[in-house]
Every structure is written in C-alpha cells, then in structure tokens.
Amino acid sequence: MKHLLVVAHGSRRAASNDEVRELVYQMRRHNQAYDRVDCAFLELAEPSIPDGIQNCIDSGAEEVIVLPYFLAAGTHVVNDIPDLIRGKQEEHPEMVIRQVGHVGALPGMIDLMLKAAD
C-alpha cells in the first residue's frame, strides 16, 4: 500500500485550504499510481503533517510519499517538513516515509507554465 500525502503550508483563509483539498480531490480522480491520495498542512489547517502521516499508517500504508505543495525551497521544505517526517519515521521504523521534490522544482513545471497562456 503506497499513499501520496500532499503537504501544504495552510492558511488563515479557509478558501485557500479548500483549494488544496479540491486539488487533492481531483488528483484522486486521476490517480492510478497510489492506493490513496490525501493532504495535510504545516500549520493553520487540519490535519497536521504528523496526523496526516498517521492516518496513512492507520489505513494500511507501507509507504508514504510526502509531496510539498510549495513553490520555493524555503525553510519549511528544507527543515520543517523533514523534521516532522523524521519524528514519524522514528515512531514507525518499519515504514517507508519519503519526501520528494517540492512543486516549484518539478521538472514538468517549465512546460506547464509555458503552456499556461495557450
């Protein structure tokens, strides 16, 4: 069982958090690679990242891919998210919990943006 967890910053503005949830809902509909796709938030919205990872584990995941929904490799991507993952990894050494590149650095981003105005 392989789960994808999209982790966003979280906002005081409920509509921004809902925009992330809607994106994840659309991802689920198009998904063929993962047994489950969910989201979690660094702050200001629920579930937290540790709770999001725990939900994956509780529902049977053996591998959790954590995808930071961030444009820049700032301290959240470089320090905060890895720290939270490390904490859950220590609690569950049998799990594979793996952070992949943040959205802003995904190789397809360049083509996606160049096609934006078509």
Place this chain on the structure above:
Amino acid sequence: MKHLLVVAHGSRRAASNDEVRELVYQMRRHNQAYDRVDCAFLELAEPSIPDGIQNCIDSGAEEVIVLPYFLAAGTHVVNDIPDLIRGKQEEHPEMVIRQVGHVGALPGMIDLMLKAAD
C-alpha cells in the same frame, strides 16, 4: 511581440527570489511561444510588477501575458495583481496586458504532481 511575465510574491530570502529567476531562465531556454520571458515581484524583490510590465513595453512588446507564480487564488492573485495590471493598462491603452490563471490552478498541475514520485 508577445512577452511572458512570471510574477512571484518575492521573499526576504534571496535564495527564493533566485529560485524564481532560475526557473524563468530555464523557461527561456525551452520557450518557443514568446519573444521574451521575464519575471517580476509583488514585493521584497526587483523588478516590481509595474516595472516588469514597463520593461516589456520598452523592449517592444505589444502583448504581455502575466502569469502569477502563486499556488492559491488569494488576495494577491484576485486583487493586487489585477490592480497593478489595470494601472499599467490605463497608462498604455494600446497594449494588450492579460493575466492568466495562477500556477496552482493550471490544468496540468494534477498530472505533474501525480508523476512527482515516479
């Protein structure tokens, strides 16, 4: 002459602004649709969005496509950037200055993210 202007929030962290500049540099290399691809920043980095649009005009653009490098349709995307565009549009009524969807809402984003962990 059609120019693409990628507009980011801007950060106190120079590396984040440089990450945007590097992305735009890569876009230039892959670009076939625009006569020029540049970036501008809402705050905290240079050039500003009005200056970025003006640079396009000064270098011969007849059409400027403004692409918000934002994940959420918050007040920056919905109010601030349109206001700045409107200001330049009023100064230059002969120009076409057009804002397109923010990065988080681009249709290809879902597939891009689903492929992130491949």
